[in-house]
Amino acid sequence: MAQRPSFHVNGVIFVKIGANVSIAKTGLLAAVEESISYRATSMMIYTRSNRGGKAKPIEEFHRDEAHALMREHGIVDPVVHAPYLINLASPKEDTWQYGIDLLKEDIFRTAYLGIPWLVFHPGSHTGAGIEYGIERIAEALNIILAEAAEGPMILLETMAGDGSKVGSRFEEIAEIIRLVDRKDRLGVCGDTCHWFSAGYDIVGDFDKVLYQFDDVIGLNRLKVFHINDSKYPFDSRKDRHANIGHGLIGGEVLRRICRHEVLRDMPLILETPEGYYGEEIAYLRGETDELPPVR
Numbered sequence: 001m002a003q004r005p006s007f008h009v010n011g012v013i014f015v016k017i018g019a020n021v022s023i024a025k026t027g028l029l030a031a032v033e034e035s036i037s038y039r040a041t042s043m044m045i046y047t048r049s050n051r052g053g054k055a056k057p058i059e060e061f062h063r064d065e066a067h068a069l070m071r072e073h074g075i076v077d078p079v080v081h082a083p084y085l086i087n088l089a090s091p092k093e094d095t096w097q098y099g100i101d102l103l104k105e106d107i108f109r110t111a112y113l114g115i116p117w118l119v120f121h122p123g124s125h126t127g128a129g130i131e132y133g134i135e136r137i138a139e140a141l142n143i144i145l146a147e148a149a150e151g152p153m154i155l156l157e158t159m160a161g162d163g164s165k166v167g168s169r170f171e172e173i174a175e176i177i178r179l180v181d182r183k184d185r186l187g188v189c190g191d192t193c194h195w196f197s198a199g200y201d202i203v204g205d206f207d208k209v210l211y212q213f214d215d216v217i218g219l220n221r222l223k224v225f226h227i228n229d230s231k232y233p234f235d236s237r238k239d240r241h242a243n244i245g246h247g248l249i250g251g252e253v254l255r256r257i258c259r260h261e262v263l264r265d266m267p268l269i270l271e272t273p274e275g276y277y278g279e280e281i282a283y284l285r286g287e288t289d290e291l292p293p294v295r
């Protein structure tokens with residue numbers, strides 16, 4: 001009998017929580033098996049290596065077996081993260097075109113896997129300026145969504161603001177969305193480390209940040225949240241994830257964020273340095289107050 005997640009599991013408020021898991025060898029099936037080992041209730045994958053090279057054919061991802069296993073173990077709303085190699089803000093024609101092709105391909109791969117969300121990084125303008133970057137990204141998305149007319153919702157991930165990355169201000173994300181025709185296909189992915197590093201005070205007043213998000217973008221666009229601690233301080237504009245409770249956001253704050261009403265129905269995905277996902281998930285769920293020591 002399929003085990004459906006209820007609002008409470010073993011007396012603990014149910015949150016959809018999981019981690020960035022590997023597709024090595026058996027594809028989606030491997031990702032589900034790894035997620036089960038963490039007692040996760042959601043998960044995120046990349047459909048190809050971030051080091052480039054040829055992608056494993058999507059038909060070899062054991063999709064149907066994986067979905068059956070997900071149902072059996074109450075893993076819901078999986079997420080795909082697009083390759084880092086995509087840069088839709090690039091002024092360089094070949095880089096920009098390559099990003100368009102790669103994102104389009106990842107949309108098809110994600111759709112094949114029956115996964116509703118595809119997260120991507122808006123891109124780096126590499127000196128051409130934020131306004132240029134915003135328009136370039138929107139232009140690319142208009143091309144991509146005209147050709148990949150169906151499939152997952154594309155989620156723009158908000159950035160920490162390092163380098164020349166576009167999308168560290170909510171206003172920049174809102175402007176990209178405003179310029180895209182298929183707004184129905186666009187959403188946003190939050191990231192606690194990125195928000196904190198970009199200067200949104202999630203430690204002092206998370207509600208206030210959410211109000212700001214709502215004013216500028218609209219909370220209805222927020223679909224997935226990455227839960228990471230940060231190695232660098234508030235407003236540092238640096239993107240270095242720390243294990244939960246081992247960074248400058250802190251375990252208590254991240255746990256509170258995971259239980260926030262607004263995030264209750266969203267997949268919450270850990271992208272912390274590997275090795276502690278199971279313990280971190282148990283901590284964030286409130287099953288233990290112990291955080292693992294980190295090497």
Ligand code: FE
Nearest residue numbers: 081119121157
């Ligand atoms: Fe990301």
Ligand code: FE
Nearest residue numbers: 157191226271
């Ligand atoms: Fe992230």
Ligand code: ZN
Nearest residue numbers: 193194239241
């Ligand atoms: Zn990051």
